[in-house]
Amino acid sequence: MIKKIDVGTEFYHSLTNRNYQQRDGKNTGVGFRETYLSELDTDEAWKDDSGFIILDFTNVKKMGPSWANEVFAYFTKYAKPKIILKKIKLENISRVKKSIIQNELEGGYSREIGFMA
Amino acid sequence: MDSWHKIKMNNKYIYVFLAIIFFFVFLTHIDGMATGLCYWLSQKNNFLALIFCAFIEDPININDLNTSISIITKCLNIIIGVGGLFLGIYYFSSRISYDREAAAIEKKNIRLNMILDQLNIYDGFVSKILRMDFQDEIMLEKIRDKVERSFELVQLLIENNDAILNLTDEDIQTVTKVNAYVDKCEIMIIRYPFILEQEIDFKEQKREYIPLIQDARMVCLQNMG
Numbered sequence: 125m126i127k128k129i130d131v132g133t134e135f136y137h138s139l140t141n142r143n144y145q146q147r148d149g150k151n152t153g154v155g156f157r158e159t160y161l162s163e164l165d166t167d168e169a170w171k172d173d174s175g176f177i178i179l180d181f182t183n184v185k186k187m188g189p190s191w192a193n194e195v196f197a198y199f200t201k202y203a204k205p206k207i208i209l210k211k212i213k214l215e216n217i218s219r220v221k222k223s224i225i226q227n228e229l230e231g232g233y234s235r236e237i238g239f240m241a
Numbered sequence: 242m243d244s245w246h247k248i249k250m251n252n253k254y255i256y257v258f259l260a261i262i263f264f265f266v267f268l269t270h271i272d273g274m275a276t277g278l279c280y281w282l283s284q285k286n287n288f289l290a291l292i293f294c295a296f297i298e299d300p301i302n303i304n305d306l307n308t309s310i311s312i313i314t315k316c317l318n319i320i321i322g323v324g325g326l327f328l329g330i331y332y333f334s335s336r337i338s339y340d341r342e343a344a345a346i347e348k349k350n351i352r353l354n355m356i357l358d359q360l361n362i363y364d365g366f367v368s369k370i371l372r373m374d375f376q377d378e379i380m381l382e383k384i385r386d387k388v389e390r391s392f393e394l395v396q397l398l399i400e401n402n403d404a405i406l407n408l409t410d411e412d413i414q415t416v417t418k419v420n421a422y423v424d425k426c427e428i429m430i431i432r433y434p435f436i437l438e439q440e441i442d443f444k445e446q447k448r449e450y451i452p453l454i455q456d457a458r459m460v461c462l463q464n465m466g
Contacts, residue, residue: 140389142425146430186393186396188389188420188424189417189420189421189424189425190424190425193425218400218403219399219400219403219410219413220396220399220400220413220417221400223410223413223414223417224417224421226414227414227417227418227421228421231421234425
């Protein structure tokens with residue numbers, strides 16, 4: 125049974141921060157990935173492209189590229205964008221938010237800039 | 242154009258109205274047309290002539306030139322009248338479609354102009370950072386906050402007017418690419434003390450940013466009607 129998460133309600137409605145160092149450091153992409161997608165952080169998880177989770181964006185008001193990069197583009201080290209979107213299905217998402225995620229998947233995972241502190 | 246929009250008429254009632262007018266025009270000219278048809282069919286010994294004879298009110302002398310001219314004139318009148326009615330229907334119907342299309346284009350242009358204005362505002366704040374036009378950390382953070390807020394509005398405008406704008410997925414991606422770059426790059430992340438310490442300038446970031454904002458502006462301009 126595929127898990128379904130209402131991102132806006134169960135996590136937060138404003139998804140902008142990559143990690144604790146960005147802006148107010150809350151509700152970060154790292155936090156989301158470690159809470160809901162930690163099982164995907166292995167090679168084993170990507171051996172097949174069956175769905176793992178459904179993310180419902182109905183109650184998400186804002187999404188930023190940094191958050192999307194940390195949550196989605198992080199997995200480009202395991203699989204291609206098409207496969208990532210088969211494993212992590214998106215529901216009730218606007219075309220703008222979808223294009224933000226698409227941009228991040230196509231651009232690849234950006235490493236942290238070391239001198240943020 | 243506004244008056245056309247205010248008239249809310251269902252096309253099928255217009256056709257009924259015009260059909261009634263056509264029927265009365267036909268009735269007033271039927272005797273002339275029927276006489277002509279009756280004469281023509283009877284010449285060909287066609288039994289259908291009997292049907293049209295029923296419409297002839299007064300006995301007439303077909304050989305009388307005046308009567309012939311009158312019959313021809315009435316037949317022509319009915320043909321021109323009906324033709325004119327159909328032209329009128331066609332014009333009215335076309336005018337309504339044209340006005341609807343023009344209104345849709347106007348709506349779309351207004352929204353594209355709003356997005357373009359907001360992109361220009363966003364560009365203004367990003368350029369401030371690229372030019373190092375800030376004196377302290379507080380000012381830098383204020384500008385960064387404005388950069389975020391201004392692009393939020395661009396996203397909201399596109400999201401909430403999707404049906405009117407009818408942009409392609411590629412167009413939306415081109416617009417969001419600008420902030421995809423800016424949000425993750427050094428201009429939004431590096432702390433002020435580090436900028437001073439390392440004497441950082443943002444020339445490389447400027448080179449990468451400018452084509453992206455230009456492409457985003459082009460999306461708006463190319464989609465204007």
